[in-house]
Amino acid sequence: MTDKYHKTWNAETACVHAGYERGTAEQGLNTPIVTSTAFDYSRDDQVRYPRYMNTPNHRVVANRIAALEGAEAAFVTASGMGAVSAVFLGLMKPGDHAILLDGLYGGTTDLIEGLLKPYGFEFSTWDGNPVSLASLVQENTKLAWVESPTNPLLRVIDLEATAEILRERDIVSVVDNTFATPILQQPIKLGFDLVMHSATKYFSGHSDLLSGAVAGSEELIARIRPQAVRLGSSLNGQDLYLLERSLKTLALRVERQSANAAAVAEWLEARENIARVYYPGLEADAGHGIAARQMRAFGGMLGFRLGDAVSPDRFLRKLELITPAVSLAGVESTICQPSRTSHAKLAPEARDALGIDDRLMRLSVGIERVEDLIADLEQAVEAGV
Ligand SMILES: Cc1ncc(COP(=O)(O)O)c(C=O)c1O
Structure with a gap:
């Protein structure tokens, strides 16, 4: 029997149970760690490989994160930056434009300056005031990226107002929810399209695990996930299990x-x-x-x-x-x-x-x-x- 997740569970319950698949490992309460990188495909014709993010450990953690964020789907990466890079490369191509909140996490800014701008991606910075957002939209604007609260000045962005302006213009809204976590804030319920996490932070919570995640609609996740796979950003089974365990608390x-x-x-x-x-x-x-x-x-x-x-x-x-x-x-x-x-x-x-x-x-x-x-x-x- 498989419980993907129960839509009515509250966050505290979802942390412990969402995504867990019953009936494995002699009915044990913990997900077995699948260490294999090679899988027999002759019986069910499934091509499994950890980099493709299709192992049981990946599935359980991704479903738990989707449940916590109130999202249709999610995937887990080997670092927060693995998630950030997959989102930009999944939704934009050279010549496209994105709006960025000013003062984003330094690593995100470094990816933009050191990799995306030199490859012809275009960006504008936004001061965080919803009133000035619409004037930054161009014909080639594909996404807008915000954090709330921000790192390190804890500035708060009005997520509902921001999402509404972007949705009216068909621009994908993305929020780095690392600081708030879905326990305190569920941006998808406020109208955002995608949520990204450095799971290295609150999700893992014990300063011992590098990981990341993205959650959103099935359609957007299907566009972004293949880029994370191509970039080799997949997390291994042992660390996925550690993340599953950490999410419980x-x-x-x-x-x-x-x-x-x-x-x-x-x-x-x-x-x-x-x-x-x-x-x-x-x-x-x-x-x-x-x-x-x-x-x-x-x-x-x-x-x-x-x-x-x-x-x-x-x-x-x-x-x-x-x-x-x-x-x-x-x-x-x-x-x-x-x-x-x-x-x-x-x-x-x-x-x-x-x-x-x-x-x-x-x-x-x-x-x-x-x-x-x-x-x-x-x-x-x-x-x-
Ligand atoms: C807000 C925020 N986003 C993204 C990242 C990048 O995550 P990682 O270091 O797991 O790649 C960090 C890391 O400090 C962060 O603080």
């Missing part, structure tokens, strides 16, 4: 991380030596109103700017519990300077224009006890003065 982790982040953001906001806090859960944050409408909670990521009296290097060195690290969304809290990590490849002028300098910190709040996190931040801010 996604809702629990994200809820705790969001609650911790909200408490840390409020604490930072009240500190003298913190110049600014970027967190859509704060009432003073510019994105609060929209975030409150389109998100269930405000997420585990926040940004803050150290005041002039605090040395960024000393602050980072003094942290004892929170680790300076490049990736994010693990169960353990990590922190980084985007100017030296995620956005290091951007030209200095582009970084300055976005407000990404050495005083800006991006904090990924984990599942620890929040009092311990605040105590660590407090002693490091004091020591940094």
Whole structure:
């Protein structure tokens, strides 16, 4: 018996059960890890090969992610960038045009600058205001790409208004939902066509697995997936199983991380030596109103700017519990300077224009006890003065 997924399940239930196929491995509750790269095709005439994304481990995880996003279909890749590149190459050809939210994740910008532009793909940047979106549309515009909340300034985009403008003009809308996860935000229900994930982040959640995913309609997924296969972006069976296992606790982790982040953001906001806090859960944050409408909670990521009296290097060195690290969304809290990590490849002028300098910190709040996190931040801010 196969349960693809149950349409009425809530996210917490879907995390644990969606996509799981009963009746395998002596009725075991876990999906067996299929390690084969060669399969006998003589009995059912099926050509199976892991790069074609047609193994049981791929199917279960893809169906679970589709269920969580409220999508018809999904596929899983060996990294978030494997998913990003497949979407662009699946929906565009040289000479086509795409609209990009300004300040996207540095790796996405690097793909565009280093590969897609030199091959003749055309792009315009959008400031995120729905009012200015329509004026960027050209005859050859095929897709628009946004993130919400953004990395690292946690800017919130009105997804419903954006999707409506794009849909009226037949432009495919894509959102990188890595920061929010489907636990907090389901862009497809707000009218978006495609959702992309760096599954390396909240989906895997333990800082030990590189992976990505795309979810959307059967029709769009059928156009994009072959590019991921051609590019060799498929994930192996062992890692697919790890991802399946991690997804079971996604809702629990994200809820705790969001609650911790909200408490840390409020604490930072009240500190003298913190110049600014970027967190859509704060009432003073510019994105609060929209975030409150389109998100269930405000997420585990926040940004803050150290005041002039605090040395960024000393602050980072003094942290004892929170680790300076490049990736994010693990169960353990990590922190980084985007100017030296995620956005290091951007030209200095582009970084300055976005407000990404050495005083800006991006904090990924984990599942620890929040009092311990605040105590660590407090002693490091004091020591940094
Ligand atoms: C928002 C966002 N999108 C995409 C990516 C790329 O994902 P990956 O590193 O898994 O290739 C990242 C990685 O940090 C990210 O933060």
